[in-house]
Amino acid sequence: MRKIGRAMAIFCGTVAAMTANANAMDLSLDAAVDKILAESQDLKKADANIKKAQASLDVANSNRWFKIDGSVSYMNLINVKEPFKSYGVNLTPEMGGILADTLGVDVKRIDVPDNIFMAGVNVSQPIYTFGKIGNAVDGVRSAIKMAESGREATRREIKYSAVDIYWTAKMTDEIVKISKQDLESARRAKQSLTSAGRANRSNLVKIESDIATKEINLSDAEFNRDTAYRMLKILAGIDMNEEITLTDEFPTAFDDLNAPQFKNTPKLQAMADQVAMYEKQARSKRAGAYPTLAAIGSYSYMALDKDFNNMFNRNNSQSAYWGLSLQVPIFSGGLNRANATVEAMNAEAAHQDLDKAKKMTSEEYTRAVDKYNHLRGNLKTLENARNLAAKAYGISSDRFAAGQTSAVELAEVSAGLYQLDMALLNAKYNILMSAESVEKLGE
Numbered sequence: 147m148r149k150i151g152r153a154m155a156i157f158c159g160t161v162a163a164m165t166a167n168a169n170a171m172d173l174s175l176d177a178a179v180d181k182i183l184a185e186s187q188d189l190k191k192a193d194a195n196i197k198k199a200q201a202s203l204d205v206a207n208s209n210r211w212f213k214i215d216g217s218v219s220y221m222n223l224i225n226v227k228e229p230f231k232s233y234g235v236n237l238t239p240e241m242g243g244i245l246a247d248t249l250g251v252d253v254k255r256i257d258v259p260d261n262i263f264m265a266g267v268n269v270s271q272p273i274y275t276f277g278k279i280g281n282a283v284d285g286v287r288s289a290i291k292m293a294e295s296g297r298e299a300t301r302r303e304i305k306y307s308a309v310d311i312y313w314t315a316k317m318t319d320e321i322v323k324i325s326k327q328d329l330e331s332a333r334r335a336k337q338s339l340t341s342a343g344r345a346n347r348s349n350l351v352k353i354e355s356d357i358a359t360k361e362i363n364l365s366d367a368e369f370n371r372d373t374a375y376r377m378l379k380i381l382a383g384i385d386m387n388e389e390i391t392l393t394d395e396f397p398t399a400f401d402d403l404n405a406p407q408f409k410n411t412p413k414l415q416a417m418a419d420q421v422a423m424y425e426k427q428a429r430s431k432r433a434g435a436y437p438t439l440a441a442i443g444s445y446s447y448m449a450l451d452k453d454f455n456n457m458f459n460r461n462n463s464q465s466a467y468w469g470l471s472l473q474v475p476i477f478s479g480g481l482n483r484a485n486a487t488v489e490a491m492n493a494e495a496a497h498q499d500l501d502k503a504k505k506m507t508s509e510e511y512t513r514a515v516d517k518y519n520h521l522r523g524n525l526k527t528l529e530n531a532r533n534l535a536a537k538a539y540g541i542s543s544d545r546f547a548a549g550q551t552s553a554v555e556l557a558e559v560s561a562g563l564y565q566l567d568m569a570l571l572n573a574k575y576n577i578l579m580s581a582e583s584v585e586k587l588g589e
Contacts, residue, residue, distance in 0.1 A: 170389035173382075175312050178392075181382035182308035189304055192297035199290040206283045212271035222454075223260035259450040261457045266446035270471070276436035277429055285426030292419035298412035302586045308381065309582045315378045316392045317575050318371035324567045325364040328560065331543070332357045335556060338547040352553035356560070396574045400522050405584050408511040417500040424493035431485035435475055443468035507587060514583035521577045528573055532566040539563045 183189060272279065336353045339346075379386055449462035475482070542559040545551040 170391045171384070172393050173384075173390045174392075175309065175394040178312045178378065178382055179305055179308040181384070182311075183301065183304055185381065185383040186300075186304045188300050189297070192293070192300045196290065196293040196297060199286065199293040203283070203286045203290060206279070206286045209275075209279045209282070210272065212269060215268045216266065218265045219263070221262045221264075223258070223262070259452050261452065261454045262448070262450045263457060264446070264448045266444065269443040271441045272438065273441060273470075274439045275433065276438070277433035278436070278438070279430075281426045281430035281433060285423045285430060288419045288423035288426060292416045292423060295412045295416035295419060299416060302412065306582055306586045310579060311374065311378050311381060312392065312394070313396075313575055313578055315371070315374040316394065316396065317571055318367065318374045319392065320396070320571050321367045321568070322364070322371050324564065324571070325360065325367040328564050329357065329360040329364050331539075331560060332360050335543065335546060335553070339553075346553075349553040352557060356553075356557050396571070396578075400518075400525070400577055400581075403515060403518050403522075403581060403584060405511075405515045405518075406588065408508050408587070411507055411587050414500065414503055414507060417496065417503055421493055421496045421500060424489050424496055428486045428489035428493060431482060431489055434482040434485070435478070437475075438473045440471045440473070441468070442471045511584065511587040514580050514587065518577055518580035518584065521573050521580065525570075525573055525577070528566070528570050532563070532570050535559070535563040535566045 332353060336350070336357065339349055339353060375390065376386065378384075379388070379390070384390065443466070445464070445466040447462065447464050449457050451457040451459075539556075539559045539562075542551055542556050546553070546556045
């Protein structure tokens, strides 16, 4: 009855596990990468930086176009002494007589128009700025290229991180399997020891100690697996209660990398664009000391009268002009030179950073290629060593069951097999990530 109950429990557990796996979401490596890229705030920020740089180009280009400024104003002069009366001057009889003889009109008082309306329009069109606008525009274009290269560099970094977290989670799955197998092997060894009759005390203590250690290893492996899965779900925007199954398996063989010679990366290109941007800005600042040639035009209208209702019927005037304007900076306290020097030093610093980054990135690329080839070359030997260790464990297990060896020897062989299983798994992970590093750093 006890055996039947145990069999039923195992059957129910198997059915429950199969049901859970059936309801789990299958997640491939490519799908995980796409989800993480779609959820990445860093990538969205990089997109915003591109739009910001493009808007800056519109700002710089706007200086090429003509400017139209208009103004409209109305004023009513107030007689402070008599606010409700308009300004005026009463003429003496003598002055009135003179004006009457001159104008033929009897004038006793001259009213000052206190309603004044003015309107005007000014137009200016830059013709030649000696590089102020052109270099500024070129600098912004370099900034746009820098933002685009920066986005690609960010995308590659995020993709690398996505691949890393996927294979890390997959590796924790495999570690759990290895730990379970290791624990089950120890339990079978204990069962074979106790089923043969009265067990040797030292062997039994050693086996029980190994079982306790392997239970801790399994618990740690399950904790690490759950942690890796949670991180994967967070980055991919998957609900924490959603069960997922990683469908991609670690390859059993790896092709030759055939990596091209290192030339450039998006990150280095972004740094080169930054150097170009600073150089263009320095030229633009330096050109601030040069003249500016522009076409100009203006139109103005003015109407005034003491009576608001009659203001536009008389006493109005219009004027207009057009021509060329040459604005020549005479003295600015060295501002233009100082601004140009600041941008030139920024360009020099960026250039030094670029040279350093080229050397470091080239070495990182070479190291990733060498690591891939090194691990790939040793993989077959490592697999053979693991298979021999498994064979040795099988022999030791049979000898232990027959009472021909001690638990200490069995534990040593078991530990060797466990270490080689972990080493083989870690080697495959490192090979995959080395290949991903080469892709990230490639042109």
